[in-house]
Amino acid sequence: MSDIKVRFAPSPTGFMHIGNTRTALFNWLLAKKLGGKFMLRIDDTDFVRSKKEYEDAMRESLVWLGFNWCEEARQSARFERYDALRDKLIAEGRIYACYDTPEELQIKRKRAMAKGQAPIYDRQALQYTEADLAKFKAEGRKPHYRFKLLPGLIEWEDIVRGHCQYEAEKLSDPIIIREDGSYLYHFPSCVDDSDFGITHIVRGEDHVTNTAAQIQMFEAIGGKVPTFAHLPLLTGKEGKLSKRLGSLGVRELKADGVEALAICSFLAKLGTSDSIEPFYSLDDLAASLDFSKLGRSQPKFDEEELIHFNTKFVRSMPYALIKDRFDVSEEFWDKVRPNLNIASDIQVWEDICNNAVTPIMEDSELTDTAASLLPPEPWDDTTFNTWLNEIKQKTGKKGKELFHPIRKALTALDNGPELKTLLPLIGYKKTLKRLKGETA
RNA sequence: GGUCCCAUCGUCUAAUGGUUAGGACAUCACCCUUUCACGGUGGCAAUAUGGGUUCGAGUCCCGUUGGGAUCACCA
Numbered sequence: 001m002s003d004i005k006v007r008f009a010p011s012p013t014g015f016m017h018i019g020n021t022r023t024a025l026f027n028w029l030l031a032k033k034l035g036g037k038f039m040l041r042i043d044d045t046d047f048v049r050s051k052k053e054y055e056d057a058m059r060e061s062l063v064w065l066g067f068n069w070c071e072e073a074r075q076s077a078r079f080e081r082y083d084a085l086r087d088k089l090i091a092e093g094r095i096y097a098c099y100d101t102p103e104e105l106q107i108k109r110k111r112a113m114a115k116g117q118a119p120i121y122d123r124q125a126l127q128y129t130e131a132d133l134a135k136f137k138a139e140g141r142k143p144h145y146r147f148k149l150l151p152g153l154i155e156w157e158d159i160v161r162g163h164c165q166y167e168a169e170k171l172s173d174p175i176i177i178r179e180d181g182s183y184l185y186h187f188p189s190c191v192d193d194s195d196f197g198i199t200h201i202v203r204g205e206d207h208v209t210n211t212a213a214q215i216q217m218f219e220a221i222g223g224k225v226p227t228f229a230h231l232p233l234l235t236g237k238e239g240k241l242s243k244r245l246g247s248l249g250v251r252e253l254k255a256d257g258v259e260a261l262a263i264c265s266f267l268a269k270l271g272t273s274d275s276i277e278p279f280y281s282l283d284d285l286a287a288s289l290d291f292s293k294l295g296r297s298q299p300k301f302d303e304e305e306l307i308h309f310n311t312k313f314v315r316s317m318p319y320a321l322i323k324d325r326f327d328v329s330e331e332f333w334d335k336v337r338p339n340l341n342i343a344s345d346i347q348v349w350e351d352i353c354n355n356a357v358t359p360i361m362e363d364s365e366l367t368d369t370a371a372s373l374l375p376p377e378p379w380d381d382t383t384f385n386t387w388l389n390e391i392k393q394k395t396g397k398k399g400k401e402l403f404h405p406i407r408k409a410l411t412a413l414d415n416g417p418e419l420k421t422l423l424p425l426i427g428y429k430k431t432l433k434r435l436k437g438e439t440a
Numbered sequence: 441g442g443u444c445c446c447a448u449c450g451u452c453u454a455a456u457g458g459u460u461a462g463g464a465c466a467u468c469a470c471c472c473u474u475u476c477a478c479g480g481u482g483g484c485a486a487u488a489u490g491g492g493u494u495c496g497a498g499u500c501c502c503g504u505u506g507g508g509a510u511c512a513c514c515a
Binding site for chain 1: 447464473476478507511515
């Protein structure tokens with residue numbers, strides 16, 4: 001076992017959606033491919049927005065998707081650890097108190113931008129006088145805290161972006177502790193990644209500038225800087241699709257009959273030079289993972305395409321994947337699956353073959369004739385053709401006029417598997433009754 | 441506006457500076473199927489733009505245009 005370890009760190013402030021899923025997927029696949037571990041971390045430092053309901057739903061989605069995790073942590077249980085490191089860094093001068101109000105900061109930002117300058121924090125807090133401090137105290141103002149970035153070039157080798165570099169001077173010192181004392185994302189995330197031995201961080205490219213700041217944070221807390229991979233963000237027709245704007249929930253997709261593995265196959269290959277094709281196990285998908293095949297531009301995610309792909313996925317899905325979900329035989333599945341749109345439609349066909357169907361009579365004359373000519377069982381491979389030819393001769397009907405009324409009488413549907421394969425599944429008795437217009 | 445990133449068929453992408461610019465998905469046509477489908481075979485379809493470097497540029501350089509990210513007391 002290698003010491004490779006990755007994590008998926010959702011904040012329980014919403015449901016699992018397509019953007020989340022992609023991030024989790026790439027992390028899981030990387031761990032699998034490298035023989036490493038995948039851990040789940042609940043980033044619930046935002047008490048206001050974090051909800052148990054979301055957390056539960058997230059786990060449920062993760063399980064459904066097949067992303068099993070071997071370890072779990074929760075940030076809200078680790079405040080003592082963060083506090084200790086916070087105090088250490090405050091003592092070292094790397095974390096400093098600020099008393100600007102959000103309004104003041106906003107004004108500063110706007111003013112800087114209006115002047116064509118970078119809207120980065122001016123570090124006024126580093127120049128407070130005793131008098132300033134006394135005044136804030138008298139006013140009852142509470143501080144928030146920032147992490148002080150050291151000047152210089154911050155560099156890293158990104159698995160997907162290659163060499164990356166930022167000048168620390170052009171970045172804003174990130175706020176890491178709110179006025180109410182609660183932690184923001186940056187700091188706990190670095191502490192945890194360091195403490196839990198995370199070796200690779202795979203996330204969306206909306207985090208690249210965060211990475212620059214966090215590299216200094218890892219160094220400040222004496223942690224090892226992990227290897228980063230920043231995935232190009234998915235875009236939709238309406239613009240970007242991120243964990244905040246992402247509207248396409250995994251639960252909804254599941255409810256619509258989209259297979260977990262279809263989602264994974266699709267997301268893993270979208271934006272790569274591999275063609276999007278069905279993978280019927282996550283292990284196979286992991287084996288095919290290759291970051292060098294990822295493009296650098298932002299792929300468009302189209303739900304229609306996913307749905308379409310899912311249909312293709314289902315139609316060649318092996319029996320092993322559905323045998324515990326539906327009570328049908330392998331033979332039945334193999335015969336009917338080329339006509340399914342979603343897997344659960346197999347139930348519809350199961351019912352048509354084994355339960356009562358009220359036929360739809362389009363051409364009674366034809367179906368009556370068909371009934372009178374229906375040969376008794378046992379049937380063999382030639383039975384259907386022979387039978388149909390007799391109906392054709394007797395009625396003079398052919399093509400669609402011949403097939404459609406029979407199909408409607410037998411299945412009450414417009415389309416489906418070949419009648420030839422369907423007939424033996426329905427059987428003589430039901431066939432005969434339905435041709436006569438009886439519910440059977 | 442500062443910083444960072446991106447730009448090839450409708451979509452995802454391939455192409456050591458030399459290819460008829462390739463593949464996949466979609467689409468269209470045809471074939472198979474005595475029906476709808478499934479399946480099979482083909483066709484259509486692209487280097488954003490202006491300069492430069494070079495014998496030769498999708499590829500290297502500069503500009504322009506367009507897009508995205510970030511600059512939150514969100515993550």
